[in-house]
Amino acid sequence: MHPGIIFLGVIVGSVLFHIFTPWWWTDIASNWGAMDDTINLTFWIGGGVFILVCLFMVYCIFMFSYKEGRIVEYKPEDHKLEKILTIATTVGVIALLAPGLIVYNNYINTPKNALQVEVNAWQWGWQYRLPGEDGILGTAQVTEISDDNPFGINLDDPNGKDDILIEDDVLHLKTDRPVKILLRSLDVLHNYYVPQFRAKMDAIPGIITYYWFEPNKIGEYEVLCAEYCGIGHYAMRAKVIVESEGNYENWIKEQETFSDLIAKQEKNKLKKNLMAKNNN
Amino acid sequence: MSDEYNQKNTPLEAKSSETMSGTSGTSSKDIDYVRPAELPEQDLYHGHSFITKWIFCQDAKIIGIQYFLTAVFTGIVGLVLSWLMRLQLGYPDLVPFITPEHYYQFVTMHGMIMVVYFLTALFLGGFGNYLIPLMVGARDMVFPYVNMLSFWMFFIAVCVLMASFFVPGGPTGAGWTLYPPQAILPGTPGSNMGIILMLASLSLFVIGFTMGGLNYIITILQARTRGMTLMRMPLTIWGIFTATALAMLAFPALLVSCIMMTLDKMLETSFFMPAILQAGEVLDYGGGSPVLFQHLFWFFGHPEVYIVALPAFGIVSDLISVHARKNIFGYRMMVWAIVGIGGLSFFVWAHHMYVSGMNPWFGFFFATTTLIIAVPTALKVYNWIITLFRANIRMNTVMLFCLGFIVTFVNGGITGIFLGNVAVDIPLSDTYFVIAHFHMVMGIAPLMVIMGAVYHWFPLVTGRMLSEKLGKWHFWITFLGAYSIYFPMHYLGFIGVPRRYYEMYDSPYVASATGMNEFITVAALIVGFAQLIFIYNIVSSLSIGKPAGKNPWKANSLEWLTPEVPPAHGNWGEKLPVIYRWPYDFNVPGAKEDYITQTTPPSEVINAEVQKT
Numbered sequence: 001m002h003p004g005i006i007f008l009g010v011i012v013g014s015v016l017f018h019i020f021t022p023w024w025w026t027d028i029a030s031n032w033g034a035m036d037d038t039i040n041l042t043f044w045i046g047g048g049v050f051i052l053v054c055l056f057m058v059y060c061i062f063m064f065s066y067k068e069g070r071i072v073e074y075k076p077e078d079h080k081l082e083k084i085l086t087i088a089t090t091v092g093v094i095a096l097l098a099p100g101l102i103v104y105n106n107y108i109n110t111p112k113n114a115l116q117v118e119v120n121a122w123q124w125g126w127q128y129r130l131p132g133e134d135g136i137l138g139t140a141q142v143t144e145i146s147d148d149n150p151f152g153i154n155l156d157d158p159n160g161k162d163d164i165l166i167e168d169d170v171l172h173l174k175t176d177r178p179v180k181i182l183l184r185s186l187d188v189l190h191n192y193y194v195p196q197f198r199a200k201m202d203a204i205p206g207i208i209t210y211y212w213f214e215p216n217k218i219g220e221y222e223v224l225c226a227e228y229c230g231i232g233h234y235a236m237r238a239k240v241i242v243e244s245e246g247n248y249e250n251w252i253k254e255q256e257t258f259s260d261l262i263a264k265q266e267k268n269k270l271k272k273n274l275m276a277k278n279n280n
Numbered sequence: 281m282s283d284e285y286n287q288k289n290t291p292l293e294a295k296s297s298e299t300m301s302g303t304s305g306t307s308s309k310d311i312d313y314v315r316p317a318e319l320p321e322q323d324l325y326h327g328h329s330f331i332t333k334w335i336f337c338q339d340a341k342i343i344g345i346q347y348f349l350t351a352v353f354t355g356i357v358g359l360v361l362s363w364l365m366r367l368q369l370g371y372p373d374l375v376p377f378i379t380p381e382h383y384y385q386f387v388t389m390h391g392m393i394m395v396v397y398f399l400t401a402l403f404l405g406g407f408g409n410y411l412i413p414l415m416v417g418a419r420d421m422v423f424p425y426v427n428m429l430s431f432w433m434f435f436i437a438v439c440v441l442m443a444s445f446f447v448p449g450g451p452t453g454a455g456w457t458l459y460p461p462q463a464i465l466p467g468t469p470g471s472n473m474g475i476i477l478m479l480a481s482l483s484l485f486v487i488g489f490t491m492g493g494l495n496y497i498i499t500i501l502q503a504r505t506r507g508m509t510l511m512r513m514p515l516t517i518w519g520i521f522t523a524t525a526l527a528m529l530a531f532p533a534l535l536v537s538c539i540m541m542t543l544d545k546m547l548e549t550s551f552f553m554p555a556i557l558q559a560g561e562v563l564d565y566g567g568g569s570p571v572l573f574q575h576l577f578w579f580f581g582h583p584e585v586y587i588v589a590l591p592a593f594g595i596v597s598d599l600i601s602v603h604a605r606k607n608i609f610g611y612r613m614m615v616w617a618i619v620g621i622g623g624l625s626f627f628v629w630a631h632h633m634y635v636s637g638m639n640p641w642f643g644f645f646f647a648t649t650t651l652i653i654a655v656p657t658a659l660k661v662y663n664w665i666i667t668l669f670r671a672n673i674r675m676n677t678v679m680l681f682c683l684g685f686i687v688t689f690v691n692g693g694i695t696g697i698f699l700g701n702v703a704v705d706i707p708l709s710d711t712y713f714v715i716a717h718f719h720m721v722m723g724i725a726p727l728m729v730i731m732g733a734v735y736h737w738f739p740l741v742t743g744r745m746l747s748e749k750l751g752k753w754h755f756w757i758t759f760l761g762a763y764s765i766y767f768p769m770h771y772l773g774f775i776g777v778p779r780r781y782y783e784m785y786d787s788p789y790v791a792s793a794t795g796m797n798e799f800i801t802v803a804a805l806i807v808g809f810a811q812l813i814f815i816y817n818i819v820s821s822l823s824i825g826k827p828a829g830k831n832p833w834k835a836n837s838l839e840w841l842t843p844e845v846p847p848a849h850g851n852w853g854e855k856l857p858v859i860y861r862w863p864y865d866f867n868v869p870g871a872k873e874d875y876i877t878q879t880t881p882p883s884e885v886i887n888a889e890v891q892k893t
Contacts, residue, residue, distance in 0.1 A: 003675055006756070007683060014691075014767060022792055023771035032707070039704050046694035049658075053665060053690050057683060060668035065675055066605075072867035072874070073670035076607050076892045081666075082659070089658045096701055097651045101644055103703035108640040123467045123558070142555045143562050152557075183637075186557045188462035189570060191635065191710065195776025195789060198707040202637045204570055205461060206554025209637035222787055226635075226710040226778045228455045230467030231380045234781040 004062045011054045018047070029196035029217035029242065031178075034103045036198070042096055049092070107199070110212040114178035117171065120151060121183065121190035121203045124232035126169040126223070127151070132162025132257055142186055142205065148265050153258055161259045164252065169223075169238035174248035178214040191227035194240055202227045215242040312881040314507040314858050322503075324420055324850055336432070338424035339849050340495075343431045344410030345741070350431075351401040354438055358393035359808050361386040370801025372783050380782045381469040384453030387780060388470075389445075391456025392478070395584065396485060397438055399726055403591040404489070404527065405434060407733065408496050408520045410741070414839035415517050417505025417857050419850045421495040430495070433488025437481045444470070444477035452478045455780060457581070460552040460573050461565075464545040467558070476545060479538040486535045489527060496524040505838075507859030511615065512878070514837045514863045515608065518615050519594020522622040523587045529626070530583035537576040544568070574636050578629035586625040588722055590618055592729040593660055596685050598863070599732050600664055602835045603679040604671035605874050607864035610663045611892070617656035624653045634705045643702040650700035654693070661690055672867065672874070677751030678833075681732030684759040685725050692721025695770060710780075713773025716766045724762045731758070731814065738818070739832050740839060743846050744825030750817040754810060761807035765800050772796060836877045837863040862892060 028036060064070070118129040118137055129151050131137045138153045138160015145152035150167055153160035173179055183192060183203035193200040201211040225236035243251070256264075327333035337343060365386050368378045378386075409427070413420050421427045444451040453469030454462060462468045463475055470478075500521045504513075513521075540551040544565075552573040553565035601608040608614060630638060630646040664686055673679060695717040698704045708714065731754070738746050775789045784790040831840040843853040857879050865876040871888035882890075 003680060003683070006760075007687065010687060010760070010763060017768065017771075021768075021771050023768070023775055023796065025774050026776055026789060035703055035707055038701065039698065039707075042698050042701065042704055046697055050690055050694050053661060054687055057665050057668060057686055060665065060671070061673055061675065061683065064604075064668065064671050064673050066672050070672040072606050072672050074607065074867055074869050074889075074891070075609070076864070077610055077612065082610055082613055085659060085662050086655065089655050093651045093654050093697075096697060097648060100701035100703040101647060104643055104647070104706075107703065107706065108643070123462075142557045145557050145562075188465060188467065188556075189459055193710070193776075193778065195707075200706060200709070201635050204554075204637045205556055206567075206569065207571075207637060222789075224776070224778050224781075224787070228384075228459070228462070228780045230462045230465070231384065231453070231469060232467070233384075234380065234783055235785075237785075237787075 002062070002065075004058050007054070007061070008058050011051060011058070015047075015051065018043075026195045027217075028198065029194075029215060029219065029221065030198060031214040031216060032103075032107075032198040034099075034106070038096075038100050038103055041099060045092055045096055107211065110180045110210070111178045114180040114212050115174075116180050116182060117173075118151075118182045118184060119171075119192050119203065120186065121192065121225070121229075121236075122186040123188060123230055124225075124236040126171075126192070126236075126238040128166040128168075128171050130164040130166070130252070130255075131159075132164055134159060134162060137182070138163050138258070140184070145186065148262075151258075161257070161262075163258045164255045165258055165261060166255055170241060171223075171238070172241045172243060172248055172251045173215050174245050175218055175242050176214065176216055177245075178212055180210055180212045183209045183211075188229045189227045190225050190229050190236070192238075193224050193226035194221045195224070196221050200226055215240075218242050218244065312860065312883050314860065317506050317856075319502070321856065322419065322422070325424060326849060336428055338420070338428045340409045340413050340421045340424065340427060341741075341847065341849075343427055344406050344408070346431050347401055347405030347409060347434065348407075350435060350438055351398050351406055354393050354441075355398035355402070357442070358390050358398055359811070361390040361393070363805060363808055365390065366801040366804045368782065370798045381450070381453060383782045384455070384780070385451050385469050385474075388453050388455055388458075389441075389451050392482075393441070394723065395456065395588070396482070397441065399588045399722070400489070400527070400584070401434060402730060403588060403726070404496065404520060404524055405431065405492055407516075407591060407595065408524065409492070410737070411516060411839060412496055412499050412520060413503070414842070414847060414851055415514050415837055416500060416503065417508050417838050417852070417859065418499055418503035419852060419856070422499045422503050423491075423495050426491045427495045430488050430492035433484055433491065437484035437488060440477055440481040440484060444474050444481070447473035447477065449474055454478075457574075457577060458541070459577075460541060460544065460570050461554075461556055464541065464553075465556070465558060476542065479542045479545075483535055483538045483542075486531045486538075489531060493524045493528050496520060497528070505856045505859060508838075508878075511612065512859060512862045514594070515597040515611070515614055515618070516591070516594040516837075518618050519590040519592070519597075522618050523590040526583040526590070526622050526625060527587045530580045530587070533576050534580035537573055537580070540576075541573065571633075571636060571638055574633050575630070575638075578632045579626070581632065582629040583622075583625045585718075585722055586621060588726050590622060592685070592726040593618060595733050596682050596729045597660075597664065597667075598837065599678050599729075599736050600667050600682045601864050601866065602736075602833050603674045603676060603682070604668055605674070605866045606667055606671035607866055607892075608663065609666040609669075610659075611862065611864060613659060614663055617660050620656045621653060624649060624656075628653060628700075631700050631702070631705070634702050635709050647700060647702040651697065654697055654700070657693060661686065661693070676735075677746070677748055677755055678732045678736045680752065680755045680759075681728045681735065684755065685728035685732070688720050688728060688759075688763065689725040691767070692717055692719075692725055696721060707776075708773055710778055711773035712777045712779060713770050715779050716769035716773060719769075720766045724766065727762075728759070731755070734814075734818070736833065737839075738821070738825075739828030739845075741846055742822055742825070743828055744821050745828050745832065746817050746821045746825060750813055754813045754817065757810035757813070758807055761803050761810065765803045765807065768796055769800060831877075834873075834875045835863075836861075836865055836875050838878055841877055841879055861890065864892075865890060 136159040138157040140152045185203035185205045190203040221240045223238035452474035543549040550568035553568040555566045631650045868888045
């Protein structure tokens with residue numbers, strides 16, 4: 001069999017695979033449809049180039065297989081052709097880059113009305129902190145973390161007192177409201193990734209990183225850690241529940257604030273002290 | 281020819297068709313003029329004992345073979361590791377000893393071995409050593425002794441790397457990128473001896489490579505024979521030369537990051553380590569930046585991609601030209617594309633870090649530079665396929681591998697445009713799409729070139745041909761198998777399957793991926809075992825292969841024109857060759873044969889209407 005037939009088969013097979021593949025995007029559940037559009041555009045332009053280049057190659061090997069005495073073109077250079085190809089490629093590249101950069105500009109500029117959610121990552125688990133009524137998260141640092149202060153909130157920062165602490169890996173979000181995810185890590189790199197939201201960013205110990213999205217589909221989503229973080233990396237999952245505003249408000253009312261936690265701990269301490277006194 | 285400077289200075293680029301045909305009055309002395317040598321010949325060390333001839337050898341050709349065999353050995357280790365990973369992914373829990381710890385160790389060692397100890401060593405240490413002196417017309421590398429040390433340093437680096445399999449805790453499982461803090465914290469396998477040996481081995485590799493790299497660069501710049509101008513060098517040499525220059529600039533970044541991380545690990549400095557809380561304890565670190573390591577690593581890591589790719593580009597250009605019996609199209613553009621890609625490759629590193637938490641504004645810059653690099657790369661692809669147009673293509677094993685390279689490289693290059701474009705990268709980064717992309721573009725594509733190059737140059741190295749029949753089987757199984765491993769893998773990335781997952785459990789995304797994972801594993805096993813055909817072909821052809829004779833492919837470049845085949849120590853016998861033309865004069869109108877070697881003086885092919893010399 002002529003090798004050109006097999007190469008042709010590879011190209012046709014690739015195209016057919018792409019058309020009929022059952023493996024494709026999960027249904028999008030956020031505002032980042034523009035990312036999918038950019039990818040589709042890249043598929044059209046890039047895929048077109050792939051097909052053209054490969055078909056031309058196959059054409060050449062069909063037409064110009066070795067034959068004794070075949071007249072071969074002798075043309076070391078062709079400036080006109082080279083110029084056309086350079087310009088055409090540059091135009092194609094710009095067509096791909098420009099929309100990409102516009103989408104990226106949206107990605108790094110968070111809308112003003114975004115709800116803030118701090119995601120805390122460690123080996124190997126997640127917890128969350130939401131700002132309280134003041135809308136501001138209190139400052140925090142790793143060295144402050146203790147059993148009494150699981151998020152390491154600076155005790156002298158008044159903004160931290162009403163922060164809502166969620167010592168659980170299930171996060172609730174309300175639908176159709178932008179969320180700014182602020183990422184903190186206590187130990188190594190992690191990444192808070194929900195495929196349906198498309199967005200992701202690493203969590204790094206020592207600095208706070210962010211990304212934003214607007215969930216727009218009610219449902220439950222699995223969170224995957226998308227930056228290798230040691231042996232438990234593959235098991236580092238969590239859950240996001242996107243729900244209606246009413247359900248979300250009900251959920252958030254049940255959560256504990258930092259002052260609640262401090263009060264509870266004071267109470268416990270008092271109780272302990274009392275018990276210790278009584279025993280004496 | 282004359283050695284006098286005041287000889288009439290005939291321009292080398294004279295159109296021979298115009299100036300020479302019909303002017304039989306001009307003596308061949310004038311048209312064959314080549315500038316005299318500027319440096320005297322070097323003295324060579326001739327080994328006499330077995331040890332100086334074959335072990336601590338100073339002949340670049342033997343050193344090349346030593347590099348080649350050592351790299352292939354580590355490559356086979358890397359291949360077996362990939363099987364073990366694939367078995368876990370396709371058939372979880374089938375092999376009891378693949379625990380998460382082991383899985384991550386296999387992932388890490390597979391990656392590091394393949395990129396650094398296999399591909400880099402093979403292209404530059406292996407092909408570079410063997411081909412540079414032969415192709416530029418030198419008797420050997422300029423510093424043969426340092427060259428010998430280079431190999432042995434590499435050998436020690438490999439030994440240290442392999443030793444890490446046997447230390448307590450095993451090799452490091454930090455992922456080949458070795459990102460701190462996890463690389464040196466106990467949550468990662470091999471975070472004690474494993475990572476220390478890895479960092480030591482990499483440092484040794486860089487030291488060894490620097491010795492070799494200086495040799496390659498200086499030999500190419502200083503030891504070319506008479507007439508071998510830079511713009512007459514084969515593209516193989518251009519590729520290796522540029523790649524080596526990149527390596528000399530990029531490897532120091534790796535070396536310093538290795539040293540800094542070793543200090544963080546052993547002396548508890550905090551270059552890359554911020555305050556960290558682990559198992560309820562605040563560690564003795566503070567103030568360092570994990571992102572700094574990523575910048576250093578990728579400042580090395582991205583040029584590293586081109587350190588592998590550029591020699592492959594160069595070699596494949598030569599193979600295509602020889603076996604298509606046509607000059608490479610747009611030679612000068614090919615040279616400038618190689619150099620341009622090499623230069624640009626230092627300005628794109630942070631495209632590996634779009635979601636790393638670096639300043640998000642960097643994304644605009646690095647997306648732009650990354651997509652700019654697509655232009656010269658695409659031009660190279662165009663030139664390869666235009667070279668095939670109206671050529672006379674021998675459909676042998678070498679050409680098949682070249683065609684396989686074009687298909688896989690174009691495929692992987694285009695998925696690179698996906699990942700380089702920052703907005704597209706965000707959903708795709710850290711998924712199987714990335715795995716599929718880089719295996720296609722810097723795994724399979726360069727491997728296609730390496731294998732093609734082995735079929736091409738085996739007759740030169742051993743004096744015997746490899747079996748064409750076995751070669752074709754080897755090609756089709758490898759190409760079709762590898763393509764069916766990596767092409768569908770992109771689509772798993774679209775689902776969102778993350779990389780470096782030991783197991784997916786019952787995530788909703790992966791129900792449909794299970795069958796595909798099994799298929800990929802089976803294909804990987806088949807492709808791996810198919811390499812036995814290759815090894816058998818090489819071993820058996822050493823004794824029963826058809827004798828090659830001189831220049832069996834009718835190539836033009838110098839390495840085929842040595843007085844002895846395989847070339848002897850010192851390469852050229854009594855007299856160094858003199859070069860009159862570029863190596864791509866195939867099927868020149870008016871010439872009797874379909875090729876004109878680089879050493880053929882114009883007076884011998886007086887009717888050939890060459891356009892470029």
